[in-house]
Amino acid sequence: MPQVSIRRYLKHGTLPQLRLFEASVRLGSLARAADELHIAPPTASVQLKKLTETIGSPLLEQVGKRMYPTDVGRRVFDGCNDIFRALGSLEDALADMRGLETGHLGLAATSSARYFAPRLLAAFVQRHPGIRTSLFIDNGRALMGRLHRNQDDLYLLADPRPSGDVVLQSVLPNPLVVVARADHPLAGERIPFARFALEPFLMREDGSSTRSAALAAFARRGLAPRTCMELSSNEAIREAILAGLGVSVLPRYTLGLEPEPAGLACLDVEGFPLEGHWHFAYPVGKHLSPAVRAFMDFTRAEAGKLARR
Secondary structure, three states: OOHHHHHHHHHOOHHHHHHHHHHHHHHOOHHHHHHHOOOOHHHHHHHHHHHHHHHOOOOEEEEOOEEEEOHHHHHHHHHHHHHHHHHHHHHHHHHHHHOOOOOEEEEEEEHHHOOHHHHHHHHHHHHOOOOEEEEEEEOHHHHHHHHHOOOOOEEEEEOOOOOOOEEEEEEEEOOEEEEEEOOOOOOOOEEOHHHHOOOEEEEEOOOOHHHHHHHHHHHHOOOOOEEEEEEOOHHHHHHHHHOOOOEEEEEHHHHOOOOOOOOEEEEEEOOOOEOOEEEEEEEOOOOOOHHHHHHHHHHHHHHHHHHHO
16 A cells, blocks of 8 residues: 555554544443543543544534444444454464464575584474575675675574674584595594695685685695685585595585594594684674574574584
8 A cells, every 4th residue: 555645644643543433433432432441531532533634524423422423434433443453463463473383584504504504494493383494505705795685584604704783693613624535645644734735625615714714724824725626615525525636624514423424534634623613693783583583592502412413
């Protein structure tokens, strides 16, 4: 409905006036309506006068000791009931959302959470089956762009940089490990970082938080990786490692939960694993729905158990 057509109703605080009018018709008396609504009779008279002026026609007429609606008043009375039913339905829907009977949760997660985030959402939906969910996966840079455009309800990021316009809350450890093929010559040894730096290195694409963490680890030691290939996903890097193309730094959870993932080995390199964390993130000032808040509380309570399982 174009708001211009109802502007005069919005301007004069019509809802309390309609409530008073509905009670006056139902009870046949303005005084009885004022008593039911706990309004002083002079105030009730002023409110009814303002509603009559807003409508532009008389709404009530006194016949004997009882008030009756005019033709216009009967139409307004029917409209009152329509409005009150609509507001009642709205309140019922909002009550369902507050009680998590319905609602939507749009989660955007970094690619290091590609396997963990779906399990987390599935466990949450088992507890709240009325909540609809959606999941978007991309690298950290892309997710920060979506966050600043407020495209999703909540973001799960790996070690984002602090920012004054973003709220960050640490959720779960996300350790980064050095991964090689299981038959790599250095598997099972304690490896100095300088020796590790000589290995051909498989690098995530620009914009990846894993790439940033790996480069920072090299830079702290004044070294640079011998990058032999850049790949756009952890899955692609895993396949390249299995093909014998090099080693890489990956989030431990992307490898599955087995102590030694099939065909792969986590090398014992000086300075590893790197301490990392997944964080919830959302723009400063964003209103978090009941479903989002419930999911955040659920994650804080259950994420560690789900990861271990």
